[in-house]
Amino acid sequence: MDPEADDDGVKRASPSVAPAIDTPHATEWLLHAIVENIPNMLFVKDAEELAFALFNRAGEQLLGLPREALIGRTDFDLFPASDAEFFQKKDRETLDGKVLVDIEEEPISTARGVRWLHTKKVPILDAEGQPRFLLGISEDITDRKLADTALREAKTQAETASAELEAFSYSVAHDLRAPLRAIDGYSAALLEDYADRLDDDGRRLLDNVRRAAQRMASLIDDLLTLSRATRVDLRREQTDIGALARACLEPLLRAAPHREVEIVIEDGLTALADPRLVVVALDNLLGNAWKFTSKQPRARIEVGAAAPRAPGEARTFFVRDDGAGFDMAYVGKLFTPFQRLHGASEYDGTGIGLATVQRIMRRHGGRAWAEGKVGAGATIYFTLEPDATT
Ligand SMILES: Nc1ncnc2c1ncn2[C@@H]1O[C@H](COP(=O)(O)OP(=O)(O)O)[C@@H](O)[C@H]1O
Ligand SMILES: [Mg+2]
Incomplete structure (x- = not known):
């Protein structure tokens, strides 16, 4: 029978393991238990010799050595000379500077092979402000x-x-x-x-x-x-989207002077973007707007920017038309290469335009998306920068 178990077989906490909280050595016991149970390696070195004075259980496990083999030794007894030199250099920085030194990544040779540590070294000063010990806390980040x-x-x-x-x-x-x-x-x-x-x-x-x-x-x-x-390499500069849109529309208007198309381009449409790519995107978007309104007597094509809905939201531009539109059920296909929602006999095309637009927006850290309704036109939205709100 388990000697610590009572008649009913249930283990009772023994006072030698956990003293009542008001006994004199309770605090000492608790501190020791905390040090032992902290899941990071804790060690203490004396400030003079830099010999180890304390190691906790996680430290033993990390190095693969019992504390008897560690206490009283220095880094030179335990590690290759180049590692030991590095460790002690950081110890001296900590103790001489009386500051916390944060070593984000350091390799250490252990019985289990090389491990990577994130170590913080803290000077422990006496009442006169002299460094007496060095406390090290290492997390195994291997x-x-x-x-x-x-x-x-x-x-x-x-x-x-x-x-x-x-x-x-x-x-x-x-x-x-x-x-x-x-x-x-x-x-x-x-x-x-x-x-x-x-x-x-x-x-x-x-x-x-x-x-x-x-x-x-x-x-x-x-x-x-x-x-x-x-x-292409992305080269951002102050880009006048309105002016580029006008330039894209100009050859279309000239080639079909009989068409009645109202063009509305908002003022102040500027963005920090690569104009060589933006012009390719606008060519595709306005080419589509022009094409998908070509079967109606009158049309309206609009280029603008939507009001931001939240602070930090990327500026959203759009190209809108009141043409053939499309079925929102298939909106996911629009930006995929070679996917077309309209037959080649109806409207010609290769189905690569919106895929190109999407890639251009992604290159800028932004994106493109669409809204439409059959017979009621389409709007393609795009952003040219990452959205801080998502
Ligand atoms: N403004 C628009 N109005 C209606 N449908 C559009 C519009 N823009 C794109 N689409 C739909 O998305 C498809 C893909 O567009 P896109 O990649 O430019 O190819 P393409 O213009 O060669 O057909 C089009 O075939 C069409 O079905
Ligand atoms: Mg197209």
């Missing part, structure tokens, strides 16, 4: 450090892989342009030089070849633009 390193490596690998893939698709797309131009060019030459020897069917087939080649060329151009949006 697991966190290994996880950090693994994460950083994985990130670098992913970035490298993605950059390689991006460079690969860029050069593939780029190199496809020349043969494509040849196909289109030779078809055009055939149509012209052999016009008298081709019948209507022959000419129609060649026209189809040219149309397909031209469509593929615009797909490639759009893909190259998408790729460039990821690859």
Whole structure:
């Protein structure tokens, strides 16, 4: 039978383990218990020799040595000389400066291999203000450090892989342009030089070849633009979004002077952004607004900024039209490459524009999102900086 257990078999706290709180050595007992139970390594060194005077249980576990092997020793007895020199240099800084020294990361050789510690060293001064002891508190951060390193490596690998893939698709797309131009060019030459020897069917087939080649060329151009949006270095400057929007609309208006489109561009639309990328985004957004209002007699296209809803919220810009709109049930597809909610026979396009817009906003730390309703127009919102409120 357990000698400490009572008749009923239940263990009672024995006074030799935990004295009543009002006994003379209760405080001492409690302090000792706290030191022993703190889950960080605690150690004390004397200020003269820097020999260890105290080690707690977590310290023994961390170093893989019992305290008998530690007390009375110095760092030079326990660790490689270069480690010991570093530890003692920090000890002297603490004691001479009479300040807390925070060592965020230090490696230490232990019986269990190298561990990483976050250590704080505190001088303990006597009544005359002279340093007598050094208190050390070390947290074992090895697991966190290994996880950090693994994460950083994985990130670098992913970035490298993605950059390689991006460079690969860029050069593939780029190199496809020349043969494509040849196909289109030779078809055009055939149509012209052999016009008298081709019948209507022959000419129609060649026209189809040219149309397909031209469509593929615009797909490639759009893909190259998408790729460039990821690859260029971001260079922010004060950017006049209103002026860029006007410049994007100008060729559209000139090419279709018969269209009745009311253009509204708010004043003061400036942002700290890369104008080379913003102009690509606006080209896509205004191109869409122009295209999806093209089947109605009158249209309105608006470029503006929404009032912030909370302090610190990123400034939200928008491009709005009152055209064909789209079904909000499929809004998630809008920004995915090659996804289109309107058929090619209705409105032509490659489906890469909004994916490019999204990438440009992400490059700036912002994002793009959309609202729309079938037959009632669409609004594409975007921000060009991270949102401090989310
Ligand atoms: N202003 C808009 N109004 C209605 N639908 C739009 C608008 N902008 C984009 N969309 C929808 O999102 C799809 C993807 O847009 P985008 O990537 O620019 O491709 P594209 O213009 O080549 O079709 C479009 O095919 C269309 O279905
Ligand atoms: Mg488009």
